[in-house]
Amino acid sequence: MALLSVDNLSVSFVTRNGTNKAVNNVSFSVEERQITAIIGESGSGKSVSCYAVLGLIPSPPGRIDGGTVYFQGQDLLALSEAELRAIRGRDIAMIFQDPMTCLNPFMKIGDQLIEPLTLHKGMAKGAAKEQAIALLDEVDIRDPQAAMSAFPHEFSGGMRQRVMIAMALINEPKLLIADEPTTALDVTIQAQILKLIAELQIKRDIGVLFISHDLAVVSDIADQIVVMEKGKVLEGGKPKAIFDNPQHPYTQKLLAAIPSGQKATNPVAPDPLIRIKHLRTWFTPTAGAEPVKAVNDVSLEIHRGEVLGLVGESGSGKSTLGRSILRLVPITSGQITFEGMELSALEGRALKQFRHRMQMIFQDPYASLNPRMTVYDTLAEPLLLHGLVRTADLDQAIRELMDNVGLARTFVRKYPHEFSGGQRQRIAIGRALATRPEFIVADEPVSALDVTIQAQILNLLAELTKEYGLTMLFISHDLAVIRQIADRIAVMYHGKLVEQGSTAQVFETPQQEYTQALLAAIPGANAA
Amino acid sequence: MNTVAPVFEDAEKGSSLWHDAWLRLRKNKLALLGGSVLLFMVVVALLTPWIAPYSYEAQNLDLGASAPSAAHWLGTDIFGRDMLTQIMYGGRISLAVGFIATAVALLIGVTWGAVAGYAGGRVDAVMMRLVDILYALPFMIFIVLLMVVFGRNILLLFLAIGAVEWLTMARIMRSQVQSLRQQEFVEAAVSVGLSPAAIIRKHLIPNALGPVIVYTTLTIPSVMLLEAFLSFLGLGIQPPATSWGLLISYGAETMEEYPWLLIFPGCALTLTLFSLNFLGDGLRDALDVRGSKD
Incomplete structure (x- = not known):
């Protein structure tokens, strides 16, 4: 008998705008000593169904419409709050995304x-x-x-x-519910935690319900995979079956969206657009304190027309390096030249005028757009500021931008909160491209997005790079993403550049120990 | 807003956050009632010279203080002046002090706070220490001093009250701007090449206005109370001009014999303050970012 079996569970939320069926006739089970993974994008109902199992849905607005949840032969939905609390503490334990x-x-x-x-x-x-x-x-x-x-x-x-x-x-639980336990962690740490969970599960005879948005992560450890979308279970089965022979079109789409493969090599003649020499960006948090050496003596060249992937874990200084090049943070020492012109010496007006030649795409599309400005105003701002178009041609220019980044023209009057994450990122990309820059720093541009959206945005970026003849510094913690888009890779660790080389080189013959550890930690070895 | 040429003739109408806030406010009956009462007061105050039942100077010493009657709905004061007329003229001053002094506070406070918050570092430290120092001054003495030195001038009263009330406004604005400037859209504006002034004007202030507006609606009543208090002490509005505070002060002197002289101006002031508070509460709920759809 299954340790936990959920049958036809339905949960809805009653809001001002009507009833929202968050979970609709969902069934899944966790066998003893096995790991069941629930996969889905944000809003798929994967977390809601697990919280419902534990009686943790706030009610109202939440409401369990039907179904049964049997845990060790006991119907959890029929228990009183006190009985349920005893089981939650003793037999079922939870771990969360943000410890x-x-x-x-x-x-x-x-x-x-x-x-x-x-x-x-x-x-x-x-x-x-x-x-x-x-x-x-x-x-x-x-x-x-x-x-x-x-x-x-x-x-x-x-x-x-x-x-x-x-x-x-x-309390020596029988069932462990893990809600995205590794999402906030670096990739090498993620691999360790996943290994730990898998080991404990065997050693302690625990059943695990593992919630994740990342198919690659669970492919290594799960015994069963359940794919959810829009509150429904689409399919379930052994990982191998799901990966080799996905039945539902959505699962196929999810699999196809896992970043894989490598960019066709695009040998550009090494023609350095940007040269960085002995760059140091240190922060002194409080006067007199030991400075944080975010970027510590980095020398790097970025060639015209290439996409340079900058890889590193959180705190490695990769974002600071990108921001230093764009002069968004003050640099401590070193030299940055752009086409031979010294950027680090530009000040005031000259810097302002230069800014349109380099732009940035940010990680969080929810924070990178001014919530009080329409798409039109957001895109118009850089165009007008740098006098790039005449007022009469402004509409035409904005329309072109929206077409290029794949935004419907009818959205021009809308505000950021009316868009999804992927659409917002398109607006942000449009803003960055508005000034026709030669160089773009993309700081984790897809890591806040669902995996299917991530694939679309990556494709868009790849196309636009070609179309606009861009040079790009693509910052990411995700090696699979980098591999797909970058021509060359630079690896950062603790503020230093530890390795660089062509994508193929770095992936096939990593020189440094740290790079090897990074590569070994890429999830989804079974998936590929 | 810019006009959209035929290129975008099929554009869908977007819903701004202000519009969303209005939709939420519209559902709050109490706030709407407060807003309507306030609007009514303002309209009456504006039209007073034309709609007041009696002339402001008209006295009827024979009548003396008379209770409410058909001729004088709210009674008359000890000089036989019509109370309704007095309250209407007093409201003009009280409301004007409330709105103008708050506008002064708003202008100084928002600018000061935004600049301090955006500049940060030493500029911020100096600007905010100045605010702290002003906070520490006993402001009643400050206002009394101003009144004594420069004479009892109504314009000065506006300025004095405004000069005291902007301090909190500056602090609210600064903390808003400090959290906003961490956001990536501000960094994006820098990388586009916008000047600090333009960033503050276009990107920071519009996003920080919610709490400021709420605080404004709550500042107006406190300013009106302050004026009433000063007038009560004899430091504010000087006769022959009048305000609700002054009327209450006179009414209080004779409240045992002629209670209506205290009750009616008191009601006018209380009603207005209630309305502003209800409206402020409603605005706070409506503008709260956490409540907005995301």
């Missing part, structure tokens, strides 16, 4: 682990402490003794997620 919000920032890690042990399990203080250290050791925290007296903010994201897992294990 920082789940840990008390004012309590030492050790105390946060000891407290439930003494409270729920009635252990003596000394025994609880030993048990807590053993738990930390089990989730591979180095030096668990020292970790006991640390505060959450002293830990990295990966370490915090390990602590969360240790806390989830305290």
Whole structure:
């Protein structure tokens, strides 16, 4: 019998604008000692169905319309709140995307682990402490003794997620629900956490319900995959079956959208458009403090007409490097030249006039557009500022831009909040292209987007690069994405450039240990 | 807004955040009622010289203080002047002080706060320390001093009250701008090459206005109360001009014999303050970004 079996579950939310069926006749199950992964894009109802299982849907506005949820032979939906709470604490544990919000920032890690042990399990203080250290050791925290007296903010994201897992294990649950547990983590850390979950699941006989938007991530660890879209289960099965023979068109689309393959080599004659020499960008958070060496002695050339992929994990300084080139952050020392002209020396008017030759595309399309400006005003601003078109030709120019980035002309009067993430990113790309720049820094332009949208935007960027003859610095933490779009790759680690070379070179014969670790951590080895 | 040439003749109408806020406000009956009452007050104040039942100077010493009657709906004061007329003229001054002083505060506060918030660093530190210093001054003494030195001048009263009220406005604006300038659309504006002044004007202020508007609707009543208080002390509006505060002050002196002299101006002031507060609450709910669709 399945550990957890959900049958025909329906959940709806009653809002001012009517009833919204978030989950519609969904069935799935988690077998003992197995991992079931629910895959879906944002709004697919994957999280809602799992929260409904635990009775965690706020009601109102939420409402469970029907279905059964059997956990170890007990119907969870028929239980009272008190009974359910007992099961939630004891037999079912959860881990979340952002461990920082789940840990008390004012309590030492050790105390946060000891407290439930003494409270729920009635252990003596000394025994609880030993048990807590053993738990930390089990989730591979180095030096668990020292970790006991640390505060959450002293830990990295990966370490915090390990602590969360240790806390989830305290009551020896039968079922672990993991809601996007690795989404906020760097790729090498993600690989470690996934490995840890897979190991614990076998060692401790736990069933795992793993919620993710990333098909590649779950392909390595899941025993069962359930694909959801718009509140419905489209198909389910073994990973191999899903990957080799997807039945539903949406699953096929998802698979096709996994960034794969490599850009056809496009050998450009090395003609450096931008030369960076010994660039340092340091930040001093408070006067007198040790500076943060975000970019530390980087020398790099970006050739005309190429897409240079800049890879690194969070905190590696890759975004700061991009912003330094565009002179959006003050540089500490070093030289940046653009066609032989020294950018680092430009000031005031000269800099302002130069800005239209280089533009930036930002990561978060929700934050990068002024919410009070229509598409028209957003696109018109750079055109008018630099006097690139006459007022009489403005409409024509804006129409051309919208056509180029694939936005329907009828949207011209609309505001950013009326668009989806992908459409917003198109507007942002249009704004960056408006000045006809020669060089663009794209800072994680697709990482905030759903995977199918991500594929569309990548294609658009690739097309536009050709059409506009752009040179691009494409910053990403995602090697699969980089591989698809970049001609050359530069790898950053702790503010330094550790490796660069053509895409094929870096992927096939990585020289540095760090690059090798990065490549090994790419999820979806089974998927490819 | 720019006009759209035939290139975009089939453009769909977008719904701005202001429009969305209006749709939400429209559902709040109490706020609408407050807005209507306020509008009524303003219209009456504007039209007073033409619609007041009696002339402002008209006295009837024979009549004295008389209770409400058919001829004088709200009674008369001890000089036999019609109370309704007095309240209407007083409202002109009270509302004018409220709106103009708030406008002064708004102008200084928004500009000051936006500049400080955007510039950051040393400029910000200096500008905000100045605000702190002004905060620390006992403002009543400040206003009393101004009145004593420059004479009791109504224009000065506007300026004095405005000069006190802008401090909070500046702080609100600064904190708004500080959080906004972290957003990528501001960085995008920099990379497009916009000047700091243009960024503040086009990108920062429109996005920071929500809380400022709410605070404005709550500042007007506090300014009107301040004026009433000053007039009550004899420092504000000087006779023969009158304001609600002054009328309340006179009414209070004789409230045992002639209660209507206190009750009616008191009602006018209270009604206006209530309306502004309801409207302010409604605006806060309507403009709250967290409530907007995203």
